Amino acid sequence: MSYLYKPRHQNQSPAPSRFRVLPIAAAAAVLGVTAAVGVAVHASTPTPVADAQSVTAADPSGTGVGPAGRDRQRTQAAPDAASAPSKAPAGTATSKPATPAPPAAPASPTKPAAPAEKELAYRFAWQENFYYCGPAATRIALTARSxxxxxxxxxxxxxxxVNGTNSADDTTRSLNEYTKSSxxxxxxxxxQSATQAEIDxxxxDVVNAITNGYAVVANIAGSTVDDKGNSHSYPGGHYLTVVGYLDGGKTVKIADPADALGVGYYTLTTAKLAHWTALRGYSA
Structure with a gap:
């Protein structure tokens, strides 16, 4: 029996098309297309999203914009004040600089209130004769000024x-001459009697004079009664000195150089003294 040798691959079925051997030129074209398709697919693949921890680390605000990006956004949205133009655009109302308020005027010093009562230091002397009441009362007032x-x-x-001293104008003039003042x-x-305005x-006047260290000389006439009920009468007129006051000036202390009681002083209301001075006057 004769044996005919046949290669085994000749009897096998043809290889599937995907395993077919292509010519070199065709293979190169297929490789080029595949590479192009791969690039396109890679480009369209979404970028993996970082996890929450990586986002927070890159952008603490959670906005997805890094620090540098946020700085750029702030710079574009609100330019720095130093770079803003100093001159307002035309037509824009601008506020004028505030005018400084003038300094307040210094407060005027407050005059201290007069004391409720005060008596001057004086040296008393009886009048030397019957018509020296004016000189004696004026001298008592001067002793309060040393x-x-x-x-x-x-x-x-x-x-x-011998007829006495004419009026209060004479005592006023003499007192100013001695004290070298006005x-x-x-x-x-x-x-015939003092009004309420004249009493006031x-x-x-008495409070002002005594407070400033000046005694008052009054020219009186007629009769009055002092605070102790003692009567004092000078029908032809007389001069006496006010050397102090009490009760805010409602009561006065009198130094009388011809006091018939031999005391030389007494107190009475200012109203009584004003009535006693009616038709005459006083120096204060």
Whole structure:
């Protein structure tokens, strides 16, 4: 029996098309297409999203924009004040700089209130003769200013005669000459009795004079009664000195150089003194 040798691959079925051997040129074309398709597929593949921890680490605000990005956004949205233009655009209202308020005027010093009562230090002396009441009362007032002329010297200043001293104008002039001042003024009560306004004025004048260290000389006439009920009468007129006050000036202390009681001083209301001075006047 004869044996015919046949290669085994000749009897096998043809290989599937995917395993077919292609010519070199065709294979190269297939490889080029495959590479192009691979690139396209790779480009369209979504980028993997980082987990929450990596997002927080990259952007603490959770906005997905890094620090550098946020800085750029802030710079674009709100430019720095230093780089903003200093001049407002035309037509824009601008506020004027505030005008500084003028300094406040210094407060005027407050005059201290007068004490409720005060008495001057003075040196008393009885009048030397019956017509020296003016010189004696004026001299008592001067001793409150530490001045001690004789009654005769004061009489010459007052132009006093045996008829007495003319008026309060004379005591005012003499007191200003001795004290070298213009403190004293003459005040007159022309009516038969003092009005309430004249009483108030005398009270204010007495308080002002005594507070400033000046005694008051009053020219009186007629009769009155002091706070102790004692009567004092000078029908022809008389001069006496106010050397102090009490009750805010409602009561006065009198130094009388011709006091018939021999005491030399007493107190009475300012209202009584004002009525006693009616038709005459006083220096204060």
């Amino acid at each position: 001045m001690y002329p004789s009654q005769s010297e004061v009489a010459q200043s007052l132009h006093t005669t 403190f004293y003024k003459s005040h007159f009560i022309p009516g 004025q005398m009270q204010a």
